[in-house]
Amino acid sequence: MDGTEAGSGGTARAAPTGPTESDEPDGASDDREQLPTGVTLVAAAIAAAVVAPLLWLVSTALGLGLETLVAQLTAPRSLEVAANSAVMVTLVTVGSALIGVPMAYLTARTDVPFRRALTVGIALPLVIPSYIGAFAAVSMFGPRGEIQSLLEPWGVESLPEIYGLVGTVVVLTLYTYPYVFLTTRAALLTLDDRLVDAARTLNHSRLAAIRRVVLPQIQPAIAAGALLVALYALSDFGTPAIMRFDVYTRVIYTRRFDLEFASMLSLQLLTVTLLILALESRLRGDEVASGGRTRSNRVPLGRLRWPAAGLCASVVAVAVGLPILILVLWLLRSTATGDAGGSLLEVVWNSVLVSTAAAAVAAVACLPIAYLAAYHRGRIVDALERATYLGYAAPGVVLGLALVFVGSRYLTPIYQQLPLLIFAYVVRFLPQAVGTSRAGFLGIDPQLPAAARTFGRSPVGAFRSVTLPLIAPGLLAGAALVFLTTMKELPVTLLLRPSGFETLVTRIWQAEEAGYFGEAAIPALVLVFVSGLSILFILSQEGYDGGS
Numbered sequence: 001m002d003g004t005e006a007g008s009g010g011t012a013r014a015a016p017t018g019p020t021e022s023d024e025p026d027g028a029s030d031d032r033e034q035l036p037t038g039v040t041l042v043a044a045a046i047a048a049a050v051v052a053p054l055l056w057l058v059s060t061a062l063g064l065g066l067e068t069l070v071a072q073l074t075a076p077r078s079l080e081v082a083a084n085s086a087v088m089v090t091l092v093t094v095g096s097a098l099i100g101v102p103m104a105y106l107t108a109r110t111d112v113p114f115r116r117a118l119t120v121g122i123a124l125p126l127v128i129p130s131y132i133g134a135f136a137a138v139s140m141f142g143p144r145g146e147i148q149s150l151l152e153p154w155g156v157e158s159l160p161e162i163y164g165l166v167g168t169v170v171v172l173t174l175y176t177y178p179y180v181f182l183t184t185r186a187a188l189l190t191l192d193d194r195l196v197d198a199a200r201t202l203n204h205s206r207l208a209a210i211r212r213v214v215l216p217q218i219q220p221a222i223a224a225g226a227l228l229v230a231l232y233a234l235s236d237f238g239t240p241a242i243m244r245f246d247v248y249t250r251v252i253y254t255r256r257f258d259l260e261f262a263s264m265l266s267l268q269l270l271t272v273t274l275l276i277l278a279l280e281s282r283l284r285g286d287e288v289a290s291g292g293r294t295r296s297n298r299v300p301l302g303r304l305r306w307p308a309a310g311l312c313a314s315v316v317a318v319a320v321g322l323p324i325l326i327l328v329l330w331l332l333r334s335t336a337t338g339d340a341g342g343s344l345l346e347v348v349w350n351s352v353l354v355s356t357a358a359a360a361v362a363a364v365a366c367l368p369i370a371y372l373a374a375y376h377r378g379r380i381v382d383a384l385e386r387a388t389y390l391g392y393a394a395p396g397v398v399l400g401l402a403l404v405f406v407g408s409r410y411l412t413p414i415y416q417q418l419p420l421l422i423f424a425y426v427v428r429f430l431p432q433a434v435g436t437s438r439a440g441f442l443g444i445d446p447q448l449p450a451a452a453r454t455f456g457r458s459p460v461g462a463f464r465s466v467t468l469p470l471i472a473p474g475l476l477a478g479a480a481l482v483f484l485t486t487m488k489e490l491p492v493t494l495l496l497r498p499s500g501f502e503t504l505v506t507r508i509w510q511a512e513e514a515g516y517f518g519e520a521a522i523p524a525l526v527l528v529f530v531s532g533l534s535i536l537f538i539l540s541q542e543g544y545d546g547g548s
Helices: 037-062 066-073 076-109 115-127 130-141 146-154 165-189 193-201 206-235 238-242 248-254 259-286 302-336 344-375 379-387 389-393 396-410 418-442 447-454 459-488 491-496 504-514 517-540
Strands: none
Touching: 037 259, 037 344, 037 379, 037 389, 037 396, 037 418, 066 259, 076 115, 076 165, 076 206, 076 248, 076 259, 076 302, 115 165, 115 302, 115 517, 130 146, 130 165, 130 238, 130 302, 130 504, 130 517, 165 206, 165 238, 165 302, 206 259, 238 248, 248 259, 248 396, 248 491, 259 389, 259 396, 302 517, 344 379, 344 418, 344 459, 344 504, 344 517, 379 389, 389 418, 396 418, 396 491, 418 459, 418 491, 447 459, 459 504, 459 517, 491 504, 504 517
16 A cells, blocks of 8 residues: 555554664664754754645634634535445444454464465456446446446446445455455454463364354554554545545545635545554553464364355456456457557656656655664654654645645646645655655665775664665665555546646546546556555565555
């Protein structure tokens, strides 16, 4: 989420946790021991660069003065945006739990047919960026959409309005419920069957045993997934924008030239986001292991086996099959009319270019922070590591707006140039590289580079010849995650791209705004394919992921 991509567009977003005493290698130290000066200074410079744009935005909002800030916060428009965002996030979170928890139980604890295939399919909506799902939903159910066209010969001239709160909630729920599904299923797989059996011996029915025993045990996992859903929904820009529903992200983007209002809303959104992250972190810290399952008894569903499987499959069909069907339909129509998009190769190349550059810079920038986080402890190291998470925690539209302000005033030589866009991507996704690289450092015996030093190698030489080859898998894993999430990032790209510079996401966005669905078909299919690679990559590189 992406992490998992919330945001945006995307892919969630749970950042890797910091080091703990139990996973520190031998030789780890705290701040009472001297930190390596050079590495610490470089890490501090990187952390400062990451934090600076957001601090400038916060200072700008606070600099408006208390009276102005209060007036803006209590203005009818501000209250409306806050209420819309709160209602939308609440409904999406509840809806995701209502879908994700039952399907997690069915695939983890019952004899529903095709459990493995259903498990993969139920998680597949994470592959599709939510704004592509919203685009497909509008094409299918919107005015003059596919459904209305099919029903028109039967006298149906219009369908219920899809725009607004309802459409936003439905689309976001379909593409965020996997967060609840995955966390809940993981908890159910470690639940001891003996607890349920004990409840049954006390004459509790199966439903009563689930309510009294299972739900309390998995409640932290459900809440953790729900908080991730809330974070994603709050930070998502593409879906509310396509559905024309005024929440924080859409209004900040449309009012980005109004410095006072946009900065004030950004401060509100950033504050709420950080509160959700703090709550998620606290909840994660309260989780306890259940001791692991001792048996794998599954609840027999009897005649409900196939209806249960059909229910799960129908959700997958709507969330995954429908968008792909729409995209293929657009593609066939585009080919039939000769509109194949002559500049598509250039668009793909641009996306690959900036994503590769962001991945390479992130891989280099993460090294000093990951090294300190792995081998040293204390407040200074914790502060440096957590500073890199701020860009990851901030919604993309907030980070993009901050860099628009900073770039247009203080970085004019690179404003609306590729270096600033790549810098924004690095700020946004650096924790993905830090987490995987830190895991690589933790797997190295500190005595190995020390042995190289005894043979006359310099610190840089020992790092290059001994440490770097050993952490390469984790480093490459982080770089690949940055590449994949950068490919899908929408608001940062829209706000900071150079004039005339198109990527896959900007081509899709322009096609949506203009109503030229055919032009979005191939870019969207390519983006879905790349997003699918992220799921496969995360599964194959699980051992190197330092995320929580």
